[in-house]
Amino acid sequence: MRWNPVASRRADSREESIPEGQRLSRRLFVHKVTAITAAALAGSSLLEGCGAAAEQPTAPTARPSVAPTTAPAAADSATLADAFKNRRSANAFRSDPLPREKLLDLLWAAWGINRPDSGKRTAPSAGNSQEMDLYVLLPEGTFLYDAQQNQLTAVSDQDLRSKAGGGKFGDAAVNLVFVADYAKFKMGSRAEQEMWSAAHAGFIGQNVYLFCAAEGLGARFYAGIDRAALKESLGLRTDQVVVFGQAVGVPNE
Numbered sequence: 468m469r470w471n472p473v474a475s476r477r478a479d480s481r482e483e484s485i486p487e488g489q490r491l492s493r494r495l496f497v498h499k500v501t502a503i504t505a506a507a508l509a510g511s512s513l514l515e516g517c518g519a520a521a522e523q524p525t526a527p528t529a530r531p532s533v534a535p536t537t538a539p540a541a542a543d544s545a546t547l548a549d550a551f552k553n554r555r556s557a558n559a560f561r562s563d564p565l566p567r568e569k570l571l572d573l574l575w576a577a578w579g580i581n582r583p584d585s586g587k588r589t590a591p592s593a594g595n596s597q598e599m600d601l602y603v604l605l606p607e608g609t610f611l612y613d614a615q616q617n618q619l620t621a622v623s624d625q626d627l628r629s630k631a632g633g634g635k636f637g638d639a640a641v642n643l644v645f646v647a648d649y650a651k652f653k654m655g656s657r658a659e660q661e662m663w664s665a666a667h668a669g670f671i672g673q674n675v676y677l678f679c680a681a682e683g684l685g686a687r688f689y690a691g692i693d694r695a696a697l698k699e700s701l702g703l704r705t706d707q708v709v710v711f712g713q714a715v716g717v718p719n720e
């Protein structure tokens with residue numbers, strides 16, 4: 468069984484060998500390829516993954532297009548059982564960058580829209596609140612994951628990675644910051660909402676862990692964050708709260 472539905476974007480013929488129910492629908496296939504192509508237009512780190520000269524991005528807009536053509540090789544061959552067996556928290560990371568295409572695959576697995584008809588996602592949320600925003604901290608700046616387009620929206624050109632995990636995981640190519648937007652909840656007391664947000668971050672974080680395990684990447688979920696400092700750096704509103712972080716990159720161990 469192939470755990471990563473993104474792999475099926477490689478070729479229609481591949482769908483024939485995947486059992487009904489595990490296939491990525493054509494509609495989602497088209498949606499995803501379109502989105503990733505749009506993202507490729509926007510992202511320069513993808514060029515690094517293709518061996519082309521890297522630009523220093525200031526914002527992910529209007530970049531030369533390099534359309535992704537292949538699914539991640541490791542995920543393509545990893546089974547769900549392999550991913551469970553290999554899931555662990557990395558202790559240290561190398562500074563190798565993550566190609567933009569792989570980053571977008573990671574984000575889609577983490578918290579992407581897997582049912583375009585309803586807009587529902589790869590992780591559940593209480594009352595389908597979808598209050599969690601993923602801020603993506605990269606060397607070239609800080610971005611917000613746009614699940615609708617499966618791409619990144621620029622927030623700032625600052626590298627905030629060292630501020631996210633108490634300085635411990637600043638070397639990791641990516642630090643994800645889970646930000647709960649309490650204005651999006653339509654029900655529940657604040658205490659219930661906080662409990663739900665913690666659960667939501669856990670589901671998303673586990674998606675990240677499993678993706679990384681399948682890809683041979685390292686990940687570490689963490690609570691140790693200077694929330695007030697990061698909130699200010701990210702320019703969050705009062706009702707947005709930094710809940711957890713997660714470092715992702717090439718493990719150094």
Ligand SMILES: Cc1cc2nc3c(=O)[nH]c(=O)nc-3n(C[C@H](O)[C@H](O)[C@H](O)COP(=O)(O)O)c2cc1C
Pocket residue numbers: 554555556557687688689690691692
């Ligand atoms: C809610 C939560 C908070 C965590 N906070 C931190 C943290 O602040 N710093 C850290 O290095 N690891 C943190 N971790 C990672 C745990 O230390 C790690 O999951 C644990 O040692 C078990 O290791 P494993 O993930 O490899 O099974 C956290 C994990 C969870 C689930």
